[in-house]
Each structure stands twice: as structure tokens, then as C-alpha cells.
Amino acid sequence: MAEQRNNTVYCRNLEESVKIPVLTATLETLFSQYGNILEIVAKKNLRARGQAFVVFDSVDAAERAIKEVQGFNLFEKPMVLQYAKTKSDATVEVESNEAEFEAHKRRRLAEKERKQAIRAAEAQKHLKRPAQSGPSHGLAADSSRPTKKAATAAPSAPGGLKSTAAPAAPQIPDEYLPPNKILFLQNLPDNATSDILNGIFGSFEGFKEVRLVPGRKGIAFVEYENEAGAISAKENTQGMSLGPDGSGVVKVTYQRQ
């Protein structure tokens, strides 16, 4: 798939030892020849070092910059330039209204949390000794927090026994499943009848249906025509209490696919 054009140039293979203010200042002088720069973002943490985002006020400027500066030796290292894969906040801020800007940031933060959850699940997978038995049921108690637990990694089995189990796919906690058009409701109180649920979830854009699960108390699925409907329904019903006294706080997540 061809790379998506973007106002922002993603720079990598930058010399990691140069201080951030020096780096951004240098990038600024270098790139300002190709257009107006709204912002340059560079950080020094482990995951982000050696990279920078140069936000131009137009995609044409970004394109020129990529063409011209590609491979340029900066601090003895050839820069590698691409379009950034998502829009910068600064771009959305100037190109949209306040509401869209806020929505953009909310989506971005949600996506960021989601990625962190995936990384956490990924890290678990690598630390985890083969589980004693049975498939994981995905009840990660608190995987949002870095685990401080001392690694009590059992030494590998002395008999040279190898686990034949295929490594389980990393289980992302419910909360961080990617958006899709079907919501998964949990912890529904007994009084949450199909009528009640239809009443609540039916008021959102693109509502299709509520599906209770025969023989399973407390859960249901709600389907929408499209993702946007499901997203707004989720955002507006999250943590809603359906019980009498403010009990029965419903958990609303996207369906695991």
C-alpha cells in the first residue's frame, strides 16, 4: 500500500546522542526551507529517541521536504524520511474546528492506551511460563499497571520437557479492544430487560438490535450499522447504572472479534 500523504514528516535514524533542543533547532533550520513549520516533536525516551515529527502547514511542503532531504546526513547519519502515519494534533487544530480537534485528541489518547495495553499483553506473553492448565479466560486482574512482581520464573524443567502448547495470542483486556460496530454489555442487572436495553441503546445513530444471550444472565450484544454509532453509544452509556440504587453499573466494551 502506497504511503499516505500527510502534513507531517516522520524522521528516523537520527543521531540519538544529540540533545533534544539542539536536534529540534537543527531540524527547524533544515526543514524551514521547504515550507512553514507548525511544530517539531522529538522526545528522548527509549521508544521515541532517534525520531522526530516535523509538522508542516501543507502536504506539499512535506512532500518537497521528503524529496529533497531524504538521506541527508545530519550529525553523520543519513536521515530516513516518511510521511507520518497519523495527523498531528497541530494539523487538526488549524484545519478543523474546536470540536473536531477535541475529538481527534480523544481518539488519539484512546488509541494510545490501547497500544499500551497491547504492549503489556505482549510483555506478559514473553515473561509468562506455560500456564498450569486450561486456556486463559482473559481475566487480567490489572494489566494497566506495570507489573512490579519479582520474576519468579521457574527454572526450566530439568527433564528437558518442552511445552508443546502454541503460545497463546496476547489477550488484550476488554477495555482496550478496538472499536467495531458491536458492543458487548456485561454486568447487566436482572431488571435490564430487552425492552429497557432497546430503549437505551436504540437512541443512538444507526442502531440495529440488542441481542440477549439465552442462558447467560448479565450480558448482551448491541449492534449498530456502523462503528461511529457504536462508538457514541459506548461513550454515552459507559458505566451507566441500571440498578435501583445506583447499582448494576454496566460494563460496555466492543465485542471481541
Place this chain on the structure above:
DNA sequence: AGCACA
């Protein structure tokens, strides 16, 4: 290698 914006 690594795609951020408290």
C-alpha cells in the same frame, strides 16, 4: 527498530 503530540 522504534509513529508523537500532558
